[in-house]
Amino acid sequence: MNKTALITGTTSGIGYALCEKFAKEKTDIVLVSRNYEKLISQKDHLQSSYGIRTWIIQQDLELPEAALNVYKELCELKIGIDYLVHNAGFDVSGRFAESDIEKEKAMIQLNTVFITELTKFMLPDMEAQKSGKILFVASVMSYVPCALNAVYSATKAYVLSFSRALGAELKGTGITTTAICPGATRTNFAERSGLQGTPSFRRFVMDPEKVANIGYGCMMKGRIKCTPGIYNKLVVFSSKIFPAAVVDRFTIRMFIKR
Numbered sequence: 001m002n003k004t005a006l007i008t009g010t011t012s013g014i015g016y017a018l019c020e021k022f023a024k025e026k027t028d029i030v031l032v033s034r035n036y037e038k039l040i041s042q043k044d045h046l047q048s049s050y051g052i053r054t055w056i057i058q059q060d061l062e063l064p065e066a067a068l069n070v071y072k073e074l075c076e077l078k079i080g081i082d083y084l085v086h087n088a089g090f091d092v093s094g095r096f097a098e099s100d101i102e103k104e105k106a107m108i109q110l111n112t113v114f115i116t117e118l119t120k121f122m123l124p125d126m127e128a129q130k131s132g133k134i135l136f137v138a139s140v141m142s143y144v145p146c147a148l149n150a151v152y153s154a155t156k157a158y159v160l161s162f163s164r165a166l167g168a169e170l171k172g173t174g175i176t177t178t179a180i181c182p183g184a185t186r187t188n189f190a191e192r193s194g195l196q197g198t199p200s201f202r203r204f205v206m207d208p209e210k211v212a213n214i215g216y217g218c219m220m221k222g223r224i225k226c227t228p229g230i231y232n233k234l235v236v237f238s239s240k241i242f243p244a245a246v247v248d249r250f251t252i253r254m255f256i257k258r
C-alpha cells in the first residue's frame with residue numbers, strides 16, 4: 001500500500017515541486033492550499049499522471065482556526081499520515097516601521113502558530129503508529145536575521161528551532177523532523193513578498209524542483225537540517241564566523257531595492 005503525505009501550500013513553487021516528487025515516488029497526497037480551482041486541477045493532474053490517490057483540503061492557513069479545521073477534515077477522511085510537510089508560508093518585506101502589521105500578524109500565524117498547532121494535533125497518531133516524518137520548510141534566514149525582513153526571518157528562526165528541538169524529543173520514537181533552509185528560489189514567493197528586483201533574487205536563485213528533491217531526500221534520510229546550494233551553505237557558514245555587525249551590513253544590502 002502507498003504511504004500518504006499531507007503537504008501544505010501545494011499549488012505553486014516548492015510545494016508544487018514536492019508534490020511532483022512524492023507522486024513520482026508513489027506516495028498518496030493530501031493537498032492543502034487556499035485556491036480551490038488550482039487544487040482541483042492539481043489533484044486531477046497528479047492522479048492521471050502518476051496513478052496515486054489524492055485528497056484536497058481547501059483552507060486559508062492564516063486563520064486562527066486553520067489547524068483545527070485541517071485536522072478535523074483529515075479525521076473525516078479517515079486517512080493515516082506518514083509524512084507531514086509544512087511548506088506553506090510567505091514573507092512581508094520592507095522597513096518594519098512602515099510595513100503592514102495585519103499582514104505581519106497573518107504571516108506569524110501561518111509561519112509559526114499554524115505549523116505548531118497542526119503538528120500538535122498530528123503527533124499522537126504518529127506516536128501510536130511509531131513512525132512518521134515531518135519536513136519543515138524553513139529558510140537561510142532561519143540562521144541569519146535579515147533587515148527589511150525582520151518579522152519573516154524571526155518566524156523562520158522559530159521554524160528551525162522548533163523542528164530541531166522537537167526532533168530531539170522524538171529520538172527513538174520512529175518519528176523524525178527535518179528542516180530544509182532554502183535561499184532564493186524561483187517561485188511566486190518573491191513577487192508576493194515584494195522582493196522581486198532585490199540583489200538577493202538576482203543571482204544564485206535555485207529552481208524549486210532542485211530544492212524539493214533535496215528536501216525530500218533529507219527527510220527520507222531523517223536528516224535534522226539541510227541547506228540546499230553551495231551559495232546558501234556559504235551564507236550560513238559566514239553568518240557563524242563573521243561579527244554580527246558585518247553580517248547585518250551584508251544582509252541589508254541584499255534586500256535593498258535599487
Ligand SMILES: NC(=O)c1ccc[n+]([C@@H]2O[C@H](COP(=O)([O-])OP(=O)(O)OC[C@H]3O[C@@H](n4cnc5c(N)ncnc54)[C@H](OP(=O)(O)O)[C@@H]3O)[C@@H](O)[C@H]2O)c1
Nearest residue numbers: 009010011012013014034035060061089184185187188189
Ligand atoms: N522562494 C524562496 O525564495 C524561498 C526561500 C526560502 C524559504 N521559502 C519558503 O518556502 C515555502 C514555500 O514558498 P514558495 O517559495 O514555494 O512560495 P509560493 O510559490 O508563493 O508558494 C506558496 C504556497 O503556499 C500557499 N499559501 C500561501 N499562503 C497561504 C494561506 N494563507 N493558506 C493556504 N495556503 C497558502 C500558496 O497557495 P495559495 O496562495 O494558492 O493558497 C502556494 O501554494 C514558504 O514557507 C517560504 O517561506 C521560500
